[in-house]
Amino acid sequence: MSADVELDHVTIRFGDFTAVDDANLRIEEGEFFSFLGPSGCGKTTILRAVSGFLDPTEGEVRIGGRNMRGIGPNKRPTALIFQNLALFPLMSVADNIAFGLEVRGISKFERRKRADELLNLIALPEQAEKLVTALSGGQRQRVAIARALAVEPEVLLLDEPLSALDLKLRQHMRTELRAIQRRVGITFIYITHDQGEALTMSDRIAVMSQGIIQQVGDGSAIYNDPATAFVASFVGENNPFHGHVTDADDQRAVIDTKFGRLQGRNHQGLSAGDKAILFVRPEALSLANGAAADGNTIESVVVNQEFEGQFVKVYLAGEGPKPIGLSMTNDGSASLPEVGETVRVGFDPERATMLPVGELADE
Amino acid sequence: MSDFIVLFLAVLLALLIKPFAEKHAQAIWSGISSIHFVQRNGVVLSAYLIFSVLAWAIFMIILPQLYMVDFSFRHNLPFNEVGGPGDTWTLDNYQYLLFGREGDTEAMNWLHLKVFFKTILVSALVTLFDLAICYPIAYYMGQVAVGGKARLMFLCLLIPFWVNEILRAFAFRILFGTSGVINSVLIGTGVIDEGIDFLRADVGLYAGLSYAYILLMIFPLYNAIESLDHNQVEAARDLGSPWWRIHLRVVVPHAKPGIASGSTMVFMLTAGALAAPQILGGPSSLWFTQIIYDWFFTGLNWPQGSAYAFVLLATCIVFVMTIMRIFNVRFGEIAK
Numbered sequence: 001m002s003a004d005v006e007l008d009h010v011t012i013r014f015g016d017f018t019a020v021d022d023a024n025l026r027i028e029e030g031e032f033f034s035f036l037g038p039s040g041c042g043k044t045t046i047l048r049a050v051s052g053f054l055d056p057t058e059g060e061v062r063i064g065g066r067n068m069r070g071i072g073p074n075k076r077p078t079a080l081i082f083q084n085l086a087l088f089p090l091m092s093v094a095d096n097i098a099f100g101l102e103v104r105g106i107s108k109f110e111r112r113k114r115a116d117e118l119l120n121l122i123a124l125p126e127q128a129e130k131l132v133t134a135l136s137g138g139q140r141q142r143v144a145i146a147r148a149l150a151v152e153p154e155v156l157l158l159d160e161p162l163s164a165l166d167l168k169l170r171q172h173m174r175t176e177l178r179a180i181q182r183r184v185g186i187t188f189i190y191i192t193h194d195q196g197e198a199l200t201m202s203d204r205i206a207v208m209s210q211g212i213i214q215q216v217g218d219g220s221a222i223y224n225d226p227a228t229a230f231v232a233s234f235v236g237e238n239n240p241f242h243g244h245v246t247d248a249d250d251q252r253a254v255i256d257t258k259f260g261r262l263q264g265r266n267h268q269g270l271s272a273g274d275k276a277i278l279f280v281r282p283e284a285l286s287l288a289n290g291a292a293a294d295g296n297t298i299e300s301v302v303v304n305q306e307f308e309g310q311f312v313k314v315y316l317a318g319e320g321p322k323p324i325g326l327s328m329t330n331d332g333s334a335s336l337p338e339v340g341e342t343v344r345v346g347f348d349p350e351r352a353t354m355l356p357v358g359e360l361a362d363e
Numbered sequence: 364m365s366d367f368i369v370l371f372l373a374v375l376l377a378l379l380i381k382p383f384a385e386k387h388a389q390a391i392w393s394g395i396s397s398i399h400f401v402q403r404n405g406v407v408l409s410a411y412l413i414f415s416v417l418a419w420a421i422f423m424i425i426l427p428q429l430y431m432v433d434f435s436f437r438h439n440l441p442f443n444e445v446g447g448p449g450d451t452w453t454l455d456n457y458q459y460l461l462f463g464r465e466g467d468t469e470a471m472n473w474l475h476l477k478v479f480f481k482t483i484l485v486s487a488l489v490t491l492f493d494l495a496i497c498y499p500i501a502y503y504m505g506q507v508a509v510g511g512k513a514r515l516m517f518l519c520l521l522i523p524f525w526v527n528e529i530l531r532a533f534a535f536r537i538l539f540g541t542s543g544v545i546n547s548v549l550i551g552t553g554v555i556d557e558g559i560d561f562l563r564a565d566v567g568l569y570a571g572l573s574y575a576y577i578l579l580m581i582f583p584l585y586n587a588i589e590s591l592d593h594n595q596v597e598a599a600r601d602l603g604s605p606w607w608r609i610h611l612r613v614v615v616p617h618a619k620p621g622i623a624s625g626s627t628m629v630f631m632l633t634a635g636a637l638a639a640p641q642i643l644g645g646p647s648s649l650w651f652t653q654i655i656y657d658w659f660f661t662g663l664n665w666p667q668g669s670a671y672a673f674v675l676l677a678t679c680i681v682f683v684m685t686i687m688r689i690f691n692v693r694f695g696e697i698a699k
């Protein structure tokens with residue numbers, strides 16, 4: 001069983017502080033949906049409103065079409081995996097997993113059978129009798145997933161569940177979580193501040209900043225076609241060029257920057273005179289040799305260089321203190337510019353995005 | 364004369380030790396400073412800590428208690444016969460509690476035994492009652508109240524206990540007396556026509572005992588419950604648990620050491636209470652400590668009093684250990 005989740009003009013305030021501001025979206029049945037945003041942007045707050053620990057100040061949360069206002073977390077078809085897992089340390093692994101079934105009055109025999117099935121699902125057989133405190137971080141992680149799945153929720157909510165794990169394990173668990181979601185087929189709502197996690201696992205992502213949902217879309221839409229300056233600067237690396245729009249139609253716009261006039265896509269409908277930022281990703285920039293430049297180029301001094309194996313990162317002096325990053329494939333052919341050398345780099349206007357000025361994500 | 368011998372032996376001992384100590388001073392010194400405890404606290408502080416803890420344990424606890432144990436196995440002799448040929452060890456004092464004197468009309472000393480069992484039983488009930496009252500308060504302060512509110516509640520609980528025990532007990536007399544506050548209110552509002560003698564019915568005593576040591580229940584309970592990660596309560600709720608099962612399966616198991624240490628203290632102190640029973644006890648009711656008190660100060664029979672006191676102490680310890688065994692609490696846990 002699986003259900004869709006709708007946020008309908010959801011606003012959540014704590015006193016004067018607005019933690020979530022007019023969120024509207026619909027998460028489909030069986031979807032792996034992520035909320036991505038920096039710490040403190042209101043992700044957990046949204047999740048608590050879906051799981052029932054708080055009701056929105058305004059608006060409605062609907063699960064399977066039903067308004068959830070006033071329905072407590074123990075009565076909702078959701079299960080939440082806490083940021084710190086919140087396993088019961090005094091119970092065995094099996095008792096942890098079967099807790100939700102115990103609550104539902106299911107017999108000891110049935111509970112044990114179900115716990116064993118789930119332990120197989122999470123690839124932890126034979127560990128049923130151990131105390132959860134005797135497990136490793138990754139194993140605990142899986143027990144928390146099994147405990148939540150045991151109650152057969154229609155929607156599984158996960159609050160940064162991988163943040164406590166080390167890098168290797170985190171990457172492994174990404175694949176595993178996605179696989180588990182495919183197998184059980186229920187709706188997953190996943191919260192993270194790690195864009196890598198969001199991009200690799202999710203069907204769709206909502207990017208949040210300061211309580212506001214900035215953009216909802218699949219990974220490639222968010223990466224290739226960001227809707228706001230925040231999304232462009234938060235997801236992946238991006239080089240911003242500030243300026244005024246001098247010329248625009250519904251496809252392209254030209255912006256007057258510190259480095260001269262530059263061109264990019266105009267999907268957000270900017271018009272001449274608007275203050276804007278042009279975003280160009282490091283991999284979209286390339287060395288434009290000599291005079292072959294067609295006008296969409298930047299001239300600047302190389303300030304740094306990092307060799308990364310497959311790629312070489314070249315940094316040029318930027319418009320502010322932050323350098324312009326340029327990522328070159330290390331194919332052995334191109335000669336790399338030296339630090340201190342002045343170079344000219346260019347980009348395809350189709351791979352640059354013009355956006356209205358707005359808050360940038362600080363690194 | 365004997366003083367002189369002690370002094371002489373001490374000097375002799377010092378002289379004997381001196382060459383040895385000088386020869387091995389280096390080794391002793393490095394031995395001492397290699398002990399982890401000493402390394403952490405420094406020589407002076409560790410010496411002070413060890414000395415004071417030992418002195419406290421030996422002089423304040425072990426020696427006086429050993430004296431009392433010794434007392435309890437002796438006859439009650441007039442001063443000039445102490446140390447004489449009649450000063451032998453005996454079980455008479457313990458026997459008396461069970462069987463009374465030979466030639467008494469009854470086989471058993473029911474008068475004292477009844478008081479004894481009543482003391483244990485009522486103390487256990489008072490402990491349960493305090494636990495029932497304190498658990499919700501401690502849960503509220505430890506898991507629900509945020510910031511300043513919990514601290515304010517603490518103050519409200521604490522300040523009444525600045526008033527000493529005797530004054531508090533007398534205040535309860537005024538509250539529960541035949542013409543006391545409660546009766547006046549009840550009569551005044553027409554609920555009853557005639558004052559109820561709460562003190563004769565021991566209501567005042569039970570209330571006073573419950574109140575006397577209630578803080579010793581609150582504090583350990585609060586400490587234990589406060590340390591529970593609130594996410595666990597929420598996780599249980601999220602998995603569909605009703606509130607009572609959350610307490611049964613998550614909060615109480617976590618708070619068990621606190622419950623055990625609070626209950627132990629309240630039980631021990633209630634069973635050993637003297638002021639509240641003296642002041643609030645009805646005319647016909649006795650608390651076992653009152654009998655002990657009488658042996659010491661009215662009967663001037665210290666051996667008999669010591670024996671009674673030790674029976675009470677031993678029974679309380681056995682009782683507490685049994686309960687802890689039943690509820691599977693390890694002894695180390697209650698000190699957490």
Ligand SMILES: Nc1ncnc2c1ncn2[C@@H]1O[C@H](COP(=O)(O)OP(=O)(O)O)[C@@H](O)[C@H]1O
Nearest residue numbers: 014017019037038039040041042043044045046
């Ligand atoms: N119960 C609360 N009372 C007051 N402020 C809160 C409460 N819960 C969250 N906040 C505030 O709301 C904002 C969003 O919090 P949260 O949703 O936890 O962020 P995230 O999970 O994205 O890191 C934060 O600024 C936080 O301080």
Ligand SMILES: [Mg+2]
Nearest residue numbers: 043044083159
């Ligand atoms: Mg959070």
